[in-house]
Structures are given as structure tokens and as C-alpha cells.
Ligand SMILES: Nc1nc2c(ncn2[C@@H]2O[C@H](COP(=O)(O)OP(=O)(O)OP(=O)(O)O)[C@@H](O)[C@H]2O)c(=O)[nH]1
């Protein structure tokens with residue numbers, strides 16, 4: 001790994017408990033950094049690099065908060081004859097006091113800045129500005145290092161304007177940024193802002209922005225591959241059951257096994273997606289509602305995870321009537337043809353899939369001596385869509401989650417129906433068409449790649465704020 005001397009390097013500084021570690025966590029995409037509501041969590045300066053391939057894009061130094069800025073300022077004021085002396089006197093202070101426990105936090109914070117790092121000053125703007133901040137802002141301005149201030153709304157931004165006025169006196173760039181919730185586009189825009197505060201780092205930071213953007217695109221594509229494979233496995237799942245005992249008992253035991261197999265597939269794709277997006281420490285258990293055995297036979301939950309009955313009815317007739325040819329036409333954008341198709345068969349209701357049990361259960365006796373009960377594959381389109389809807393929600397959770405977050409994952413309001421609504425109607429119909437096709441037979445490579453493109457488009461829908 002190369003670490004060029006011109007690697008952009010910023011110390012993240014401020015008062016304790018302002019979201020400094022959260023910012024570092026989000027910008028270096030590392031969910032292992034210690035973040036907590038306890039003030040004084042970060043005890044030492046710690047360097048984190050964002051590395052892509054062989055290249056370090058930038059380095060952020062997480063620091064403990066200021067503790068005794070006023071005393072340090074007084075000490076320096078006594079010794080600095082004029083403005084040009086200030087950086088040197090500040091460096092003398094750190095040199096002489098770095099081993100004194102009462103100044104340990106302040107020295108850990110100032111040392112990297114005196115050593116050439118730029119400054120990102122973080123404040124929580126739910127709290128009012130106070131004179132206690134004046135001393136630390138003055139000290140930072142004395143370092144004469146490139147710097148930018150971030151307004152972090154922890155809970156609310158009640159005092160943002162006041163902070164903006166105060167900070168503009170010390171920083172050429174002051175921006176709002178919420179490390180927990182800022183969408184990815186804003187991460188890039190913040191990095192572009194950083195590129196403007198120090199011309200020698202500009203090019204590296206802009207290259208970093210491009211690399212991050214590209215990495216994100218690659219992640220989405222890997223996610224689409226994983227999801228496609230998952231959908232295929234779910235729709236192909238079959239179990240052979242022994243013929244001993246009454247039918248209902250065999251079926252119940254089989255459904256339990258089937259449910260476990262579905263759960264294993266689901267947690268498999270979940271872990272895969274988490275790894276793709278660089279999340280390693282997630283808590284799914286508390287909020288994520290696992291699939292229950294009853295869900296396989298009880299349609300109540302399906303609509304929540306999948307598509308509403310009305311939507312299914314309005315789309316599935318059209319999908320059912322679409323021949324391969326019509327799909328080609330729909331892909332080519334012939335909405336006229338599609339309109340004729342959907343108008344004619346609307347209400348055809350899932351082309352014979354609706355209303356069935358979630359999973360087929362039948363007696364197989366084609367080869368004498370090899371008779372058995374077979375459970376699966378999934379026979380109900382709505383159930384299939386519900387399973388896919390769950391996986392898409394997992395994807396949504398992961399793709400919009402910043403690495404600073406430490407809360408458990410939840411089933412968010414945003415769902416399959418919302419994302420599907422954002423697509424062109426012909427794409428919506430195609431979506432159903434591919435799922436139905438896959439329920440009947442394996443798809444050819446070309447068909448798979450079309451389905452994959454649609455998955456990617458659904459993903460972009462997830463990024464649109466609603
Ligand atoms: N709601 C909300 N909470 C935030 C935000 N930023 C930080 N927090 C929370 O505020 C608390 C402090 O965040 P940290 O990132 O640990 O703050 P710090 O400045 O590094 O704190 P010390 O290391 O103790 O100085 C954590 O519980 C965060 O989850 C935000 O934008 N919104």
C-alpha cells in the first residue's frame with residue numbers, strides 16, 4: 001500500500017460528545033470505531049485511512065475533545081509577542097505538556113494539527129454557542145492550518161444560525177452535516193468541500209470522490225448479483241419428505257424444515273449484502289422479524305412484505321399475457337403494445353398463481369420404489385414476491401445506512417411497493433414477468449441479465465428521498 005506524502009490528512013476536533021467519532025466512522029466507512037453517548041469516549045488520537053485498492057484516499061484522525069483550551073490560550077498569550085509567533089508557541093506548549101495528564105486530551109488533539117493535518121471542527125448545533133468555545137476556536141485559528149467546520153444536528157438544529165455566525169469568523173467553510181443520516185451524495189459533497197480548503201490536496205480528494213462513487217456502483221452491482229442468486233434459490237427450493245405417518249403430520253414437519261431452509265437462505269443473503277456494503281457489526285436480531293412457519297401458509301403478512309392485492313391484480317394480468325416477444329417490445333419502450341396487453345387481461349389475477357398455498361405439497365410416484373412427498377417449490381406469486389420484498393428491504397437498510405450508526409436495524413416504512421411505484425409501468429410489469437418465469441423454469445443468461453438490470457433500477461429507487 002502506498003501512502004503518498006500528499007495524502008490529505010484531517011484531524012477531527014471539537015468539544016467532547018459532538019459526533020467527532022461518528023463523522024470519522026461514516027467517512028472512512030468503518031463501523032468498529034467507538035461511538036457512544038458517554039462524553040469523553042475517545043481517549044487518544046487515532047488515525048483511520050480510507051483505502052481503496054492500493055491507494056489511500058484520505059486519512060482522518062479521531063481525537064478526544066478539548067478540555068482546557070482557556071488555560072492553554074492564556075499560557076500562549078503570555079509568550080507570543082505577535083501573530084507570527086503563535087503557531088511556534090502553541091507547538092512549545094504541546095511539547096512541554098503532552099505528558100501531563102490534565103492536558104493529555106488537548107495535546108492529543110493539537111499534536112496532529114501542528115504536524116500538518118487539516119482541521120474538521122465538529123459542533124452539535126442543538127446546543128447554544130457559548131464563550132467556552134471561543135478559546136478553542138482561537139487556538140485552532142492560531143495553528144493556521146486549512147480548516148472547515150461542520151454543524152452536526154444531534155436531535156435538532158435549534159442553534160444552527162447562531163453557530164454559523166460565530167464559526168464563519170474562524171472558518172472559510174461552514175457546512176451542515178449529519179454523520180448518522182446524511183445520504184451518500186452528501187458524503188461526496190462534503191469531500192468536495194474539503195478539496196477546496198487546501199489546494200495541494202484538491203486533486204487527491206477529488207480522485208477520492210470519484211473512487212468512492214465507483215466503489216458504490218460496484219457494490220450495488222455485487223448486491224444485484226447476490227439478490228438474483230438468492231431469488232433463484234428461493235424459487236427453486238424443494239424438499240423430499242419421507243412417507244412415514246399421516247399426511248398432515250408430514251406436511252407440518254416439512255413446512256418447519258422449509259421455513260428453516262428459507263431462513264438460512266435469507267440470513268445468507270443478508271450477511272452477504274452486509275459484507276458488500278462494509279457493515280460488520282450489525283444487530284438484526286432485535287428488530288428483524290424472522291420468517292415464521294405460519295407465514296408459509298398464512299397470507300396476512302405477505303402483502304406487507306410484498307405487493308398489495310390491488311397492485312398485484314393490476315400488474316400480473318399484463319405480466320401473465322406477456323410473451324417473450326412482448327417483453328422485448330416493452331423493453332424497447334413500446335407502451336402501446338403493453339397498454340393493449342394489460343387492458344385486455346387486467347384482473348386475470350396472477351395468471352393462476354394467486355390464492356394458492358405458499359408452497360406446493362404433493363405425492364411423487366413417478367418411479368416405483370421412489371415414492372415420496374415433495375414440498376416446494378413456492379407456488380404462490382404473492383408469496384414469492386413477499387420473500388423478494390423482504391430481501392429488498394434488507395438491501396435498502398444496508399445501502400442507506402451510514403457506518404456511524406450503532407442502532408439495531410428495523411423494518412423501515414419504505415418498502416417494495418414504494419420502490420416499484422417509482423418505475424415505469426412497463427418495468428413494473430416486467431418485474432412480475434421475470435418472477436413468474438423464474439417460478440416456472442430457469443432463465444436464460446440474457447433473461448437473467450435483464451432481471452438483474454431491473455433489480456439495479458429498483459435499487460436506485462431506494463436512494464430517492466420520500
Ligand atoms: N441523533 C444524532 N445523534 C448523533 C449524531 N452524531 C452523533 N450522535 C450521537 O452522539 C453521541 C456522541 O457521538 P460520538 O461520535 O461518540 O461523539 P464524539 O465527539 O466522538 O465524543 P467523545 O469521543 O466522547 O468526545 C453518540 O451517541 C452518537 O450516536 C447525529 O447527527 N444525530
Ligand SMILES: [Mg+2]
Nearest residue numbers: 020021041042
Ligand atoms: Mg469520540
